[in-house]
Amino acid sequence: MPKARLAVLISGRGSNMAALLHASRLMADCPYEIMLVAANDPDAPGLALAAAEGIATFGHSHKGLTRAGFDAIIDAELDRHQISHVALAGYMRLLSPAFVEKWQGRCFNIHPSLLPAHKGLHVHEAVLANGESVSGCTVHLVTAELDGGPILGQARVAVLADDTPDSLAARILIAEHQLYPRIIARHIAADQAPLPRLRALALALPKAREKLSHGAPGFFVEGGKFFAYFSDNHHGSGISALLVATSGLEEQAMLIEQDPGLYYRPPYFGASGWIGIRLDTGDTDWEMVEGWLRRSWEVAAPKRLRRLVTGI
Structure with a gap:
């Protein structure tokens, strides 16, 4: 780490x-x-x-x-x-x-x-x-x-x-x-074991900031919205996970079906199409995590900042 x-x-x-x-x-x-x-x-x-x-x-x-x-x-x-x-x-x-x-x-x-x-x-x-x-x-x-x-x-x-x-x-x-x-x-x-590495990846994104949200670390784009949260043992679940936005409930369901050991529907966030990605399996693919953070950041970032970074 x-x-x-x-x-x-x-x-x-x-x-x-x-x-x-x-x-x-x-x-x-x-x-x-x-x-x-x-x-x-x-x-x-x-x-x-x-x-x-x-x-x-x-x-x-x-x-x-x-x-x-x-x-x-x-x-x-x-x-x-x-x-x-x-x-x-x-x-x-x-x-x-x-x-x-x-x-x-x-x-x-x-x-x-x-x-x-x-x-x-x-x-x-x-x-x-x-x-x-x-x-x-x-x-x-x-x-x-x-x-x-x-x-x-x-x-x-x-x-x-x-x-x-x-x-x-x-x-x-x-x-x-x-x-x-x-x-x-x-x-x-x-500190919660996966959090330092997750934090480093999230805060490396342009204008990314961190703030506690309902007692959990959340990451947001300055001038925009939250793009990720870190969930640790929520309500005694024993799960440490990254929560990010998908394109919607259809993609969420597809991901869970493809790999239920990695993806899950998080309480409260799941209804909005967010996905939970487990970080406690012992073999976290951090390149995949970085990709999800960037994708979710692009959804949350203001259009002007997104165009400046991605050209889209």
């Missing part, structure tokens, strides 16, 4: 980015590979570090741009590199709602406290002011709420009697470097 294509967003030295990079090269069967390091400061030292390691980099100042406008620039670069997951590593920017929505479930952040305690800035000062004996760091999924997404993992760090904000931050940073690569790797590896 191809590795997840991870991008890391930084604003400065990129020490957590470096930890992710080196861990990805040292861990056996690491499920991700860093394909891009991007920064909101073209002079961020972490960019030079990444470039020296052969990683593609992108730096662009956010000054003078709206939050949404700058995020659109970064997002276009992520699309250009066919990124599947994003890790924030010392990225000192609040994200726009559109960016958060697009990358929901696939965007990670690490925060230097034991969330939900001490969200935001000046964490170590708050820990010391409260006289706390333990602090630490948290890896979580990014949501619209600042430092409020689902927690994926934490590491605890003792607070010493003579700690200053700087000394505590330095020890917590060591824990961050250990925690972040392990949690990202664990989360990606635990």
Whole structure:
């Protein structure tokens, strides 16, 4: 199975980015590979570090741009590199709602406290002011709420009697470097097995986007309609499948008759002529899956975009 294509967003030295990079090269069967390091400061030292390691980099100042406008620039670069997951590593920017929505479930952040305690800035000062004996760091999924997404993992760090904000931050940073690569790797590896590869194929199509639909990953064309869904164990069926549109009920029935072990009529979608293609048989023909995704994309895409791509 191809590795997840991870991008890391930084604003400065990129020490957590470096930890992710080196861990990805040292861990056996690491499920991700860093394909891009991007920064909101073209002079961020972490960019030079990444470039020296052969990683593609992108730096662009956010000054003078709206939050949404700058995020659109970064997002276009992520699309250009066919990124599947994003890790924030010392990225000192609040994200726009559109960016958060697009990358929901696939965007990670690490925060230097034991969330939900001490969200935001000046964490170590708050820990010391409260006289706390333990602090630490948290890896979580990014949501619209600042430092409020689902927690994926934490590491605890003792607070010493003579700690200053700087000394505590330095020890917590060591824990961050250990925690972040392990949690990202664990989360990606635990992702539903066929989904990363399906996602890579779907999002490689022009203007393709992903969004949860009724709790399931769905893929749609920007300015158009959904062209595919990933169904996993729907209502306890035990089936993992790709759902795509056929030409209608006649073709749907013909496919099921020809190969009932591969094709099936999915609940709710089947009445509209959609077909379920099983991805849990152990011998998935991914070229066939790619063909179905492209065919379904052509049905869902706006005419202008379809003509631009296919000439039809």
